[in-house]
């Protein structure tokens with residue numbers, strides 16, 4: 367560690383974050399393996415995307431030291447700042463949250479992958495900017511599988527037309543689908559969301575074989591997601607500790 371930890375950081379990450387993260391990571395991989403075994407799947411290719419939102423850059427150095435370098439951020443500004451602080455480290459950054467068109471340039475300064483494509487307007491704006499920069503971007507299409515109004519993503523029935531329109535945007539490299547399950551304790555409803563995303567992927571596969579990935583499952587539901595076919599798990603709190611969004615505790 368190049369920077370010492372505040373009391374709040376020690377409370378969340380432990381006195382030795384590298385050790386905490388390595389232990390959490392090993393525990394998660396073991397649970398992924400067990401879930402994959404139940405589903406008769408090979409766990410090796412299942413990707414654990416470490417959702418690093420709210421984890422400061424200096425703490426992410428401990429994650430890097432623990433061999434974790436595949437980070438997901440939902441806020442572009444935060445991701446950009448942290449990626450700048452960690453410039454030079456070999457990190458794969460994904461933006462996993464809704465993107466406003468006016469944040470495209472910021473996102474493209476650090477992101478290798480975008481998980482929340484949900485409109486053709488955004489696809490067009492992204493493609494235009496990528497063309498100007500002479501580069502491509504891997505994207506996943508977000509689908510609202512829960513029907514919850516608070517969630518972003520395409521309605522499932524809009525997906526075929528959306529995928530059919532994407533080849534117009536040559537700089538976008540679609541590789542899969544992404545969803546957030548319903549916000550509920552009801553595991554059956556959560557599984558329904560995952561199953562729906564998988565069915566949509568399977569239905570799309572005939573026409574769009576490049577749509578392979580299923581980005582689904584978070585700290586509370588990743589085992590069900592593995593059983594239902596997830597290929598990318600987006601896990602934050604189970605790896606980095608619970609996020610606190612309250613006001614910072616200022617020592618007296």
Ligand SMILES: *Cc1c(COP(=O)(O)O)cnc(C)c1O
Pocket residue numbers: 417419440462463546584585586600601602603604
């Ligand atoms: C925060 C977040 C996650 C991870 O949530 P945890 O419950 O902390 O694992 C996954 N996906 C998205 C889009 C998120 O914003």
